[in-house]
Amino acid sequence: MIYAEILAGGKGTRMGNINMPKQFITIDGTPIIIHTIEKFILNDRFEKILIVSPKEWINYTKDIIKKHIGENDRLVVVEGGSDRNESIMSGIHYIEKEFGIEDDDVIVTHDSVRPFLTHRIIEENIDEVLKHGAVDTAIEAVDTILQSKDGEIIDNIPIRDTMFQGQTPQSFHINTLVNHYNALSGDEKTILTDACKICALKGENVKIVKGELFNIKITTPYDLKVAKAILQERISK
Template sequence: MATNIMTCAAIIVAAGVGNRAKRSSDTVAKQYVRIAGKPVLCHTLIPFLESEDIDFVKVVIAEGDRSLYDCAIEPLLSDYPESLLKAKLLPPVIGGDTRQSSVLNGLDGLADHKLDNVLIHDAARPFVTRQILRRCRSALQQHKACLVATPVTDTIKRVSQDGVIEATIDRSTLWAAQTPQGFHFDFILEAHRRAAQSVTAAFTDDAAVAEWAGQPVRIVEGSPSNTKLTNREDLDMAEQALSGIKPATQPLTDARMGTGYDVHAFEPGDGVIIGGISIPHDQKLKGHSDADVGLHAITDALLGAIADGDIGTHFPPSDPKWKGASSDLFLKDAMRRVADRNGKVSNIDLTIICEAPKIGPHRPAIRARIAQICDLDLERISVKATTSERLGFTGRKEGIAALASVCVRLPEPQD
C-alpha cells in the first residue's frame, strides 16, 4: 500500500471484445488470451499490485465475463498474499457499450473510497512498469491530469484517399498516447459524468475527456515497450518477450561491464545539455546532434557492454537525419538493444569532467532524467562531477568530457 497521504486507485479497462488480436486458436477476447502461461490481464495487473503508489485496483469487465476474470486472476492467488489481494484488488465492475461508459462505471464504482487520484489503464498493455506508475503519481502532485506518451520518432506522412502522399508532418511536437492516464479523482469523475450527459460522440481516451472539460493535460514520458496488444502479431511478440525473461529458464548471470567516453568542444551559445538537462551557460557544446556529452557516454557504455558497436555505428554524424537530434533517442535505442537480448541494466555511473558550468546544482535533475529515459530506479543511477585541476582542454575551458560505466546482466549463453 502507498505510504503517501494522497490515495490513488487504478482502473483497468478490460471490457472490450478485442477481435483483431485473436489468434486462430483463441476463443476469448485478447485480455483473457494466455501468453507465457498467464492471461494478458493477469500480466497487466502485476505491476499495479506490486506498486507502492497504487492503493486500490478495480477492473472493468464485460457483461458475462466474470468467469473469465476469475480465471485470469487465479495465478495471483498463489503468487501474492491473500491479505494483499483482499485489500488492494477490489471486486470488478461491469462495463458499458463503449470504452467511455466503461470507464465511467469504473469511476462510479470507486466513488465511495474518497480517492485523491486515479490512473486509468488498458488491460491490453501488460508491459507497463512501476517506474511509469511512479512518474504518473508524481505528476498528479502538481497537475490535475496527465497522459503517458512517447515522442513520435518515425517520419509521419499525410496521405490522400487514393494513397498519394500530400505532405510530411512536423513530428517535433507529436507524441503517441499510451496508458495509464492519470487524474484528480473528483475532477475526472465529474468530467465523465458531464460528458455522458452532454456529448453524443465518443472520446477515444480519457485525456480527451479532460481536454473537453477545459483541463490542460501534462505529458508523462512512457516507454516504447509499453505497447498495446492490438493484433495477432502483438500477441506473438508478447509471448516471446514474457517467456524470454523467465528467471527459471534464463537466469541473468552473465554480467557485462561497459565503459563510454565522449568529448564535445564549446562554441558560442547560451547553454549546454548534459544528461538530458538544459543548463544555462555562456557557451554551448558543438555537435551534430544536441551534443549531450553525458548521454553519449552512457550510450557507448551500454553498446560496449553488449558488444554492439558504438554510437557512431548506429547514428553516424554523416547522416543528416540526426542533425540536432535529442540524445535521449540514442540512449533509448541502446536500452532497447539490451532488452532485445533479454538483458537488464544493473547500474549506470556517469562522471562529468569540466571547469564550468557547475554540475552540482543540477545533479539531482540529471539523475532523475537518466532514470526516466532508461526506465530504471533512481538508486541505480550515479552522477558525479570533477575538474581536471585546470589541466588539458577541460582545464582551459575548451570543452566538456564525460566518462560512463555500466553493468548489464544477460542470460547465460546456452551451449
Template structure:
C-alpha cells in the same frame, strides 16, 4: 491515495481469435489481463484496483484473481456499450468504494508491459500538476491525407503517441464524464481526449516504447518476446 482502473471490456476483434477475448489470451498459462493487474498489484504506490470486465467473463476473472493471490482488487464491474461508458462504470465503483478525492490511473487491460517507473512518474505528476498522460515520441513520419493524397506532413519532433496510464483526480474525471453525458458526447476515444475537451491542461509523462497495447497477433508476439527475455535475465543473470 492512488487507485488503478483497469479497462478490459473489449472483445478484441483485431486479434482474429474466436475462442476468447484478447485480454484473456494466455502466455505461459496466465491471461494477458493478469500480467497487467500484477504490475499494479506489486507497485507500492497503488492502494487498490478496480477492473472493468466483459460481464460473461467476470466469474473466470475472479477465479484467476484468487489463483494468483491478487489482494488489491476491490471490485470487478461489467463494462458498458462503449469504452467511455465502461470507464464511467469503473469510476462509479471507485467513488462508491473510496470517494472522489484520490488519484485514478486509467489503464488498458491489454497493456501489460507498463513499467514501475512509468507508474511512479504518473503518480508524481498528478501530485505536482493534477494529471498525467503517458506518451512516447513519434518515430516515423506522420502525414494527413484525404482521398489518397497527402495533404500535410507533420513535424514528428513535436508529436507524441498517447498511451496509458492516463491519470486524474477521481472527482474531476467523473465531473467530465457527467458533462459529456449531459452534452450527448459519447465518442471520446480515451480519458485524455475527454479531459482536454472540457478545458483541462494535460501534462505528459514519458513511457517506454515497450508499453504496447496488445491489439493484433504481432503485438502478442512482441509481448511474448519481452516476457521470455525478462524471465531469461532473471534465471541467468543477464
C-alpha cells in the same frame, strides 16, 4: 486516495479467430491480464485496484485472478460500460458508491493488454497526477505522421518533433474527470478515443509522462508474437 483501474472491457476483435477476449490469452502460461495486474499489485500506493470486465466475463476474470494471484482484498472486479470511457466511469461509480469520492482522490487507468509497463511509469503517473490533475503516458513519434480524412489522400504532414504516440496509463483527479465528462455533448462523446481527450476538449492541461517503446498494446496476432518475444528475452536474462 489513489486508485488503479485496469480496463479489460474489450472483446479483442482485431486479434482474429479466438474464443475469448484478448486479455485472457496466455503468454508463457499466464493470461495477459494477470501479467498486467501483477505490476499494479507491486505498488503499495494504491488503495484499490479495479479490474473492469465485460459482464459475461466477470466470473471468469475472478476465477483466473484467484488461480494466478490468490485472495487479495485490494483487487475488485467490476462490470464495464458500453465503451472505454463508460467503462472508466463504471469503475468511478463503484468507488463513489463504496468509498465516496474526496476532492484529492486520483485514479490511474491502464489497458489490461499493456503488460510491460514499468514501476517508473506507474510512479511518475501517480506523482504527476497529484500535481497536475491529468496525465497521459506517451513516447515521441518515430515515424512521420500523416493526416488523411478519407484514408486515400494526404491532408497534412505534421512536424514530427511535435508528435507523440499515446500509451497508458492515463491518470486523473477523479472529480475533474467526471465533471468534464458530464459536461460533454453527445457529439463530443462520440469522437472520444481516450480519456485524456475528455480533459483536452475542456481546456485542461494534460501532463506527459514518458512511456517506453516496449509498453505495447497487444491488439493483433503480430503484437502477440512481439509480446512473447519480449517476455522470453526477460526470462532468459
